[in-house]
Amino acid sequence: MNNFSFSAPQPERWERALSKIPFLVHITTNASEFSWFSDIVLPDTHHMFEKWGYVKAHANGYRHVTLMQPIVKNLWDYKTDETEIPWLIAEKLAKRGFDNLLRHYKTYKDPETGKAPRNEKEFALYALKYATQKLWDPAKYKGGDKFNGWKEFAKVGVWNSNPYPFRKRWGKMKTKTGKFEFYSKTLQAALEKHAGKHGVSVDEVLEAAKYLAKGEMAFVPHYEEPFILGDEKEYPFIHVDHKSRLNREGRSANCTWYFDFKDLDPGDETWDDVAKINPLDAAKLGLANGDRIKLSSPTGSLVCTAKLWEGVRPGTVAKCYGQGHWAYGKIASEEFGKTPRGGSSNDLIPAQYEALSGSSAYYAVTRLKIEKL
Amino acid sequence: MPRYAMVIDLRRCVGCGSCSISCRNENNVAEGFYWSHKITETSGTFPNVRYHYIPTLCNHCENPPCVRGCPTRAMHKLDNGITMHDPDKCIGCRYCMINCPYGVIYFNWKNAHASWKDNKAVIPNVTSSPAEEVRKNGGKGVPYFNPERGATLPDIRPKGVVEKCTFCDHRVSRDKLPRCVEACPADARVFGDLDDPKSEVNQLLGKFRPFRLKEAVGTEPAVYYIRDFSSAGYPRTKGGV
Numbered sequence: 001m002n003n004f005s006f007s008a009p010q011p012e013r014w015e016r017a018l019s020k021i022p023f024l025v026h027i028t029t030n031a032s033e034f035s036w037f038s039d040i041v042l043p044d045t046h047h048m049f050e051k052w053g054y055v056k057a058h059a060n061g062y063r064h065v066t067l068m069q070p071i072v073k074n075l076w077d078y079k080t081d082e083t084e085i086p087w088l089i090a091e092k093l094a095k096r097g098f099d100n101l102l103r104h105y106k107t108y109k110d111p112e113t114g115k116a117p118r119n120e121k122e123f124a125l126y127a128l129k130y131a132t133q134k135l136w137d138p139a140k141y142k143g144g145d146k147f148n149g150w151k152e153f154a155k156v157g158v159w160n161s162n163p164y165p166f167r168k169r170w171g172k173m174k175t176k177t178g179k180f181e182f183y184s185k186t187l188q189a190a191l192e193k194h195a196g197k198h199g200v201s202v203d204e205v206l207e208a209a210k211y212l213a214k215g216e217m218a219f220v221p222h223y224e225e226p227f228i229l230g231d232e233k234e235y236p237f238i239h240v241d242h243k244s245r246l247n248r249e250g251r252s253a254n255c256t257w258y259f260d261f262k263d264l265d266p267g268d269e270t271w272d273d274v275a276k277i278n279p280l281d282a283a284k285l286g287l288a289n290g291d292r293i294k295l296s297s298p299t300g301s302l303v304c305t306a307k308l309w310e311g312v313r314p315g316t317v318a319k320c321y322g323q324g325h326w327a328y329g330k331i332a333s334e335e336f337g338k339t340p341r342g343g344s345s346n347d348l349i350p351a352q353y354e355a356l357s358g359s360s361a362y363y364a365v366t367r368l369k370i371e372k373l
Numbered sequence: 374m375p376r377y378a379m380v381i382d383l384r385r386c387v388g389c390g391s392c393s394i395s396c397r398n399e400n401n402v403a404e405g406f407y408w409s410h411k412i413t414e415t416s417g418t419f420p421n422v423r424y425h426y427i428p429t430l431c432n433h434c435e436n437p438p439c440v441r442g443c444p445t446r447a448m449h450k451l452d453n454g455i456t457m458h459d460p461d462k463c464i465g466c467r468y469c470m471i472n473c474p475y476g477v478i479y480f481n482w483k484n485a486h487a488s489w490k491d492n493k494a495v496i497p498n499v500t501s502s503p504a505e506e507v508r509k510n511g512g513k514g515v516p517y518f519n520p521e522r523g524a525t526l527p528d529i530r531p532k533g534v535v536e537k538c539t540f541c542d543h544r545v546s547r548d549k550l551p552r553c554v555e556a557c558p559a560d561a562r563v564f565g566d567l568d569d570p571k572s573e574v575n576q577l578l579g580k581f582r583p584f585r586l587k588e589a590v591g592t593e594p595a596v597y598y599i600r601d602f603s604s605a606g607y608p609r610t611k612g613g614v
Contacts, residue, residue: 076509256404266388310416312419313420
């Protein structure tokens with residue numbers, strides 16, 4: 001249920017890569033940019049109201065597990081990516097004499113009745129009941145909210161833990177010393193192991209990871225200059241990427257209401273895709289509200305509309321992520337499969353990673369230039 | 374009889390738009406119409422810049438120019454203070470829209486929800502179409518159609534008549550709060566009876582100095598605003614000479 005050829009930075013890499021794959025199946029709710037490169041497109045359930053599943057979160061010393069439940073009748077014959085489709089594949093494999101997978105899936109018995117699943121729908125439900133059993137089964141109760149069974153848990157829809165007891169992890173942290181480390185022995189050990197494996201020094205590893213710290217400085221909290229791609233002279237503005245209030249992980253672009261309410265994002269405009277520019281910078285470039293502009297970074301470009309807005313720091317350009325689909329649907333695109341509606345921030349953002357964690361870096365990682373069209 | 378009013382706490386409001394989005398759902402409102410809307414303002418010069426959001430809706434004025442100007446009494450007041458519309462009497466003259474100083478009345482120039490009539494799939498036999506989705510849903514006009522709106526108004530208003538917020542009269546008559554009030558995640562909208570001295574709206578109107586939109590024109594709105602959108606602090610200072 002992903003869409004990497006739109007949602008990842010420098011999506012043109014994905015387009016080139018996907019073009020090389022001889023056989024690709026996409027499980028999705030929308031015919032998206034990723035679907036475009038697929039041989040088979042399987043309709044997925046909507047995660048919010050058409051599938052069984054759970055979502056975990058933790059904050060403020062609490063853990064929460066929220067249930068996703070099918071609460072509307074499916075309009076068409078779609079199947080859930082995580083459970084129903086693998087089950088159906090397992091059934092077909094079993095028919096051809098490879099029944100390992102199906103036999104494994106049948107072990108996900110309903111914890112309340114002990115019955116094995118007989119079809120994909122039962123499998124989806126029993127797998128969830130199995131995965132969350134400690135939360136709703138009084139016999140397996142471990143803490144937090146207490147329920148008298150699955151039915152009550154499903155009705156309430158969320159389990160909350162007990163609050164984190166102060167100092168519970170004292171001396172038992174998941175670090176090399178077991179303690180909270182200001183001097184990270186854990187990071188030191190990891191970097192030394194990695195450096196040793198590749199026959200280089202730790203300082204060389206840090207340099208390859210684009211970190212400025214050397215020696216022991218790397219293992220203690222310290223300041224690092226942000227790495228922003230692009231020469232300041234050629235690309236005068238830092239790109240400020242941010243999300244729309246209306247993005248449901250970016251899946252709302254095919255709704256007319258997304259565009260009707262787009263100005264809920266401060267500084268944005270309805271039915272348009274704007275880059276917000278400080279009026280001082282705009283004056284230097286001779287830009288007025290509504291001008292068609294091209295934003296370019298060292299790795300790509302997009303076309304959108306200029307919006308002069310005081311809420312932007314001079315020397316930066318702020319643009320909301322979310323528009324720029326050329327597939328995904330009739331509303332999301334200007335002309336489906338041909339012309340994008342607006343411009344996608346990922347066409348500006350370079351494929352750069354915070355090397356130690358592997359996270360994609362999205363925010364203020366590149367500089368831009370602006371050209372009036 | 375109650376005398377309904379709404380108090381909107383601008384400090385609680387974060388400008389999320391849940392009120393406007395849920396209202397559109399509750400009342401099957403067409404695209405481009407905003408029964409619940411907003412006034413936003415960016416003021417100042419960077420870095421001393423601020424952004425304000427004022428949620429708006431029909432003010433259900435005690436002295437309503439829309440009602441006074443309506444030649445057929447389609448626009449009228451209910452006993453509970455709600456300014457209500459009767460499309461059966463509406464001749465579509467739009468006099469109410471001219472009279473209303475707040476721009477909260479919309480006219481149906483065309484049939485509502487036209488985009489949902491489209492029956493072309495972007496990939497034939499693979500993707501659906503808006504019309505097919507409405508059909509399969511068994512709904513009327515839109516897949517998210519709410520039939521409850523039909524209790525006191527055409528559930529989807531026809532071409533040729535006006536429409537506007539009705540303080541969810543169809544919910545209020547069943548002891549339910551207006552949808553926007555329910556939907557607000559910050560509890561920034563408070564509904565109640567001005568004739569009940571103990572109501573929350575009266576408590577708030579006493580506790581905080583309220584303002585109403587365009588007070589000077591004398592419409593006597595029933596929508597009051599308290600406090601300020603910005604909750605910012607600032608370094609303690611006496612300034613300087």
